[in-house]
Ligand SMILES: NC(=O)C1=CN([C@@H]2O[C@H](COP(=O)(O)OP(=O)(O)OC[C@H]3O[C@@H](n4cnc5c(N)ncnc54)[C@H](OP(=O)(O)O)[C@@H]3O)[C@@H](O)[C@H]2O)C=CC1
């Protein structure tokens with residue numbers, strides 16, 4: 489067994505941050521070398537294990553990315569768009585790979601990752617699970633096989649703390665459906681319906697978002713026509729599926745050339 493890959497987790501007190509810490513602790517291929525939270529957070533300066541309610545780990549939670557990145561091989565980042573952009577610049581400067589799970593980024597924010605991706609490896613995906621990434625490929629193929637007699641609707645459900653809609657996964661599935669149909673998603677997407685909307689327009693791709701309780705993440709892609717309906721569904725029942733995917737991505741980055749990649753690259757599902 490070679491040396492362990494040194495991983496930093498950002499947003500370490502968050503739902504995904506804590507799940508990542510547990511997943512890293514259970515792995516014999518990676519080690520947690522640093523943990524970041526936003527300035528002013530109550531965990532800054534504390535031992536991470538103790539802050540999480542367990543035993544000491546020797547990792548002190550910090551708000552200073554450059555110093556923490558300097559001692560790492562890869563950063564795993566599930567935070568908020570503004571923080572992710574700042575982390576991308578710092579990771580590129582430090583020469584460490586950056587695995588991004590953060591969703592809700594605008595096109596302008598995504599464009600700000602292009603510079604850092606010229607200097608380091610960036611893997612970004614709205615969903616790190618194998619199942620969803622397979623569903624992306626299947627959605628593209630089904631959309632390519634069916635014509636516009638089949639109305640495409642994407643329905644997602646998440647917990648009541650989620651701040652962005654549609655989910656990153658729903659947008660990935662929408663992009664795949666649009667690509668399968670040979671259209672640009674931005675030209676055909678219907679993201680809000682309220683009041684007298686008029687009848688559904690042929691060829692549109694609709695999105696609907698449900699928020700409630702502790703739902704981890706559920707996505708349906710519906711192809712509805714006269715007399716029949718196909719529904720492709722993914723249900724995540726445990727956040728560990730995203731953390732394991734992120735760890736797989738972190739390991740995959742090692743030795744790769746700088747560039748912008750996604751989970752299809754990591755999982756070997758990208759079409760040539
Ligand atoms: N790609 C995927 O597979 C998945 C993606 N996600 C996405 O990951 C993101 C996080 O989700 P989740 O863990 O549920 O959200 P949480 O709100 O639980 O966690 C986000 C964490 O980031 C922290 N944070 C905010 N700003 C900074 C900063 N500048 N520096 C360091 N930390 C910061 C927050 O701190 P504070 O709360 O104090 O502000 C919080 O602890 C979301 O965009 C979500 O959609 C989630 C699951 C899977």
Ligand SMILES: O=C(O)C1=N[C@H](C(=O)O)C[C@H](O)C1
Pocket residue numbers: 591614615646647650654655656657658704705706
């Ligand atoms: O915020 C979440 O929780 C999740 N976010 C991702 C998304 O926006 O699709 C992935 C997963 O569904 C959980």
